[in-house]
Amino acid sequence: MVFKSGFVRALALSGLLIGAVEAQPEPAGFAELHQIDRAVASVAGETIRIVNRFGNVRIRSVPDQAEGSLRVTVQAHTKKTNPATVEVRRNECGPVFEVVADAESDDFIRADLVVALPDRAGVDVVLEDGDFTMHAASYPVRVGARSGQIRLQTSGRVDVEVLGGRVVYNPPGPVGHRPAGGRIQTSGAPVDVLVGDRTALNYRVVSGAAVTTDSLALLETRRREGRAVLFGDHQGANLLEIQTDHAPVRLVAEGHR
Numbered sequence: 001m002v003f004k005s006g007f008v009r010a011l012a013l014s015g016l017l018i019g020a021v022e023a024q025p026e027p028a029g030f031a032e033l034h035q036i037d038r039a040v041a042s043v044a045g046e047t048i049r050i051v052n053r054f055g056n057v058r059i060r061s062v063p064d065q066a067e068g069s070l071r072v073t074v075q076a077h078t079k080k081t082n083p084a085t086v087e088v089r090r091n092e093c094g095p096v097f098e099v100v101a102d103a104e105s106d107d108f109i110r111a112d113l114v115v116a117l118p119d120r121a122g123v124d125v126v127l128e129d130g131d132f133t134m135h136a137a138s139y140p141v142r143v144g145a146r147s148g149q150i151r152l153q154t155s156g157r158v159d160v161e162v163l164g165g166r167v168v169y170n171p172p173g174p175v176g177h178r179p180a181g182g183r184i185q186t187s188g189a190p191v192d193v194l195v196g197d198r199t200a201l202n203y204r205v206v207s208g209a210a211v212t213t214d215s216l217a218l219l220e221t222r223r224r225e226g227r228a229v230l231f232g233d234h235q236g237a238n239l240l241e242i243q244t245d246h247a248p249v250r251l252v253a254e255g256h257r
Helices: none
Strands: 032-040 046-052 055-061 068-076 084-090 095-101 108-117 122-127 133-134 141-152 156-170 182-186 191-194 201-207 212-213 223-225 228-231 236-245 249-252
Touching: 032 084, 032 095, 032 108, 046 068, 046 108, 055 122, 068 084, 095 108, 108 133, 122 133, 201 249
Parallel strands: 046 095, 046 122, 055 108, 055 133, 122 141, 133 141, 141 156, 156 182, 156 191, 182 236, 191 249, 201 236, 212 249
Antiparallel strands: 032 068, 068 108, 084 095, 201 228, 223 228
16 A cells, blocks of 8 residues: 555644543653643634644543643653643644654653544644544544554544554444544554444445454445445445555444454
8 A cells, every 4th residue: 555645644721621631641650741731723614733743642522612722741851841842833724733842852751632622623633653532523533643543433524544553433423323434544553443333334445454344234235346345335325445455454333343
């Protein structure tokens, strides 16, 4: 599989999440903790881009009437100065928040980021070797990473490019709900699709490893289209395209994991 040049695409206080620190990894050894808080304007129709090449990103839900906020927990060897900052700017799609480490400092260890967002704007996240998790939502999500555990819980469109790790796509919604689908592209990262209804999506899968499903009814719709295997032929259902180089794909459509 050929990834687009620079596919690891950048992305993008008040009381940000009590417990945000607990959601992050334990300090490394005798590391000192620093925190950076920023307000995040979440506007329908825009995309919030979050760039953190130094750790994990977690998205938390807040009520739709609330404002968004962001907290970065920085681990460092010293408590005197914080060796990281958050650069804030705008691009043509919306605000961009990027964690930047002081290149002249040897004190920086890692940075983990928690964003509290109402269900309005889309999200575009760039990681290096870090995990992405989120609360259930309906906005579109794009994630680019070299490796990490990517856990998607949105009924909005997804667009994922990752080399290694694992991708779990678990769109929220009751039986009969139709998620927007999208694209998941990996090299060696297995992909698990967890939906509660075999008619929720149609699938187009290209994989150099096994493609399995727990649904006999979905299996009976399997057909070939060149290198791709197609599952589902459901009227009104959106398409989820999955491509891996050498990692298995599981389509769990009836809850048998």
